[in-house]
Amino acid sequence: HHPTATMAATPLDTTNAATAATAAAFPAAAATVVGLWLADSPPPPR
Structure with missing residues (x-):
């Protein structure tokens, strides 16, 4: 096995x-x- 494959997750x-x-x-x-x-704000004036 690859060493890191079985190693638990580190912090x-x-x-x-x-x-x-x-x-x-x-x-x-x-x-x-x-x-x-x-969507909540009024449309800008044209």
Whole structure:
């Protein structure tokens, strides 16, 4: 077996995974917030 294949996840691995997940989720969350804000705000005057 490869040494790292059977090794339990280290705190660093967990942190890296959490960071990657946060980085992946942030753009979607930001787009949702901006979309809701734009939908909730009145249309700009023409």
